[in-house]
Amino acid sequence: MTPSITSLFNSPLGGLTLTLWAYSLAVYAFKKGRCHPLLNPSVWATLLVIAVVLAFKIPPKLYQESSSILIFLLKPATVALAVPLHRYRHALRQHWKPLLISLVMCSGIAVVSSTGLAWCLGASKTVLLSMMPKSITTPIGISISYTLGGVPALTVAFIMLTGLGGALLAPLLFRFLNIRHPIAQGFTLGAVSHGIGTAAAYQLSDEAGAFSGLAMALHGVLAVILFPWIAHLLGIALVY
Amino acid sequence: MLYGFFLLLLLNAVGDMISHQFHLLIPGHVIGMLLLWAYLSIRGNHPIPESLNRAVSPLLAYLALFFVPINVGILDHLSIFQTEGSVIAWAMGVGLIVPLLFTAITLEWWFRRTEATNSTAPLQHSKQQS
Numbered sequence: 053m054t055p056s057i058t059s060l061f062n063s064p065l066g067g068l069t070l071t072l073w074a075y076s077l078a079v080y081a082f083k084k085g086r087c088h089p090l091l092n093p094s095v096w097a098t099l100l101v102i103a104v105v106l107a108f109k110i111p112p113k114l115y116q117e118s119s120s121i122l123i124f125l126l127k128p129a130t131v132a133l134a135v136p137l138h139r140y141r142h143a144l145r146q147h148w149k150p151l152l153i154s155l156v157m158c159s160g161i162a163v164v165s166s167t168g169l170a171w172c173l174g175a176s177k178t179v180l181l182s183m184m185p186k187s188i189t190t191p192i193g194i195s196i197s198y199t200l201g202g203v204p205a206l207t208v209a210f211i212m213l214t215g216l217g218g219a220l221l222a223p224l225l226f227r228f229l230n231i232r233h234p235i236a237q238g239f240t241l242g243a244v245s246h247g248i249g250t251a252a253a254y255q256l257s258d259e260a261g262a263f264s265g266l267a268m269a270l271h272g273v274l275a276v277i278l279f280p281w282i283a284h285l286l287g288i289a290l291v292y
Numbered sequence: 293m294l295y296g297f298f299l300l301l302l303l304n305a306v307g308d309m310i311s312h313q314f315h316l317l318i319p320g321h322v323i324g325m326l327l328l329w330a331y332l333s334i335r336g337n338h339p340i341p342e343s344l345n346r347a348v349s350p351l352l353a354y355l356a357l358f359f360v361p362i363n364v365g366i367l368d369h370l371s372i373f374q375t376e377g378s379v380i381a382w383a384m385g386v387g388l389i390v391p392l393l394f395t396a397i398t399l400e401w402w403f404r405r406t407e408a409t410n411s412t413a414p415l416q417h418s419k420q421q422s
Contacts, residue, residue, distance in 0.1 A: 101360060105367070112367040115361070116364065120361070127304050154399055159391075173382060214384065216363065225396060235399065248359055251356035276317045
């Protein structure tokens with residue numbers, strides 16, 4: 053029985069069917085649960101797919117190849133983020149200073165708090181360097197990890213966990229701390245949890261999504277310039 | 293819609309070429325986004341082309357869907373978490389919550405402050421007039 057199911061994944065049919073099923077179910081549950089943050093569709097769709105992939109012993113690589121069209125669509129979707137940015141250009145012109153300052157500080161705090169703590173707890177150099185770009189959008193994060201001397205595959209895992217964690221936690225924190233301004237919500241999600249955070253921000257509001265996309269893109273560009281310096285300053289290269 | 297989608301792909305391709313040509317760490321689609329942003333900014337207050345709008349809205353509406361296959365890739369990295377799992381969990385948890393709290397609280401404070409001054413400014417003005 054299982055070989056025939058696995059063979060479906062030799063074409064996009066298996067991957068697309070499985071992903072669309074999992075995603076529709078997750079979105080249905082999200083709407084039924086009145087958009088509760090803990091029902092984040094990205095997270096639950098991922099868990100559903102993982103459950104099916106493990107249950108039918110489908111190799112994860114095969115599943116990813118089978119659904120590579122979806123992965124590809126991320127690229128034009130990233131280009132498309134410019135449109136909402138343009139739509140909110142007046143708000144951006146008005147608030148660019150606090151946004152930029154908080155982004156630079158958020159970036160520094162994210163790196164220092166995570167790698168600093170990992171360093172204190174005695175993590176290996178590989179883990180430290182791979183962890184640095186964890187809040188950066190995956191394609192940029194991978195190349196930064198590579199230049200710093202980390203392991204890109206490990207970085208991908210850290211990026212993903214930060215994205216999913218932020219998408220789950222941030223909306224809860226917003227409720228708890230009464231963070232209501234859509235730009236504050238969106239910019240925070242994008243700065244910390246990159247693309248997955250941006251997807252979550254779009255579920256909060258259009259404006260939050262737009263500023264989340266902005267934060268993600270700016271953080272990526274900023275990181276390319278800044279992170280080699282931070283790594284140097286933290287002395288990771290010197291200590292070991 | 294097709295023309296809009298073509299425009300997105302074209303800018304993505306141009307971004308890729310720029311990225312390769314100058315050996316940039318920034319991937320082509322992020323450069324493509326900056327290019328489209330620049331293009332729309334130059335057009336200023338002209339309305340966004342309808343075909344572009346039609347191509348963009350479904351892409352952004354299903355952003356979360358496109359991440360699912362990438363997320364599943366976490367299955368390949370589970371072994372690393374068996375060796376340094378607890379250290380990673382602490383660092384990732386703290387490294388997630390601290391910047392989240394900082395950015396959200398700072399920006400919310402800023403927007404409440406600016407909105408408060410914006411709403412009191414006309415009030416003071418009218419007081420002076422009376």
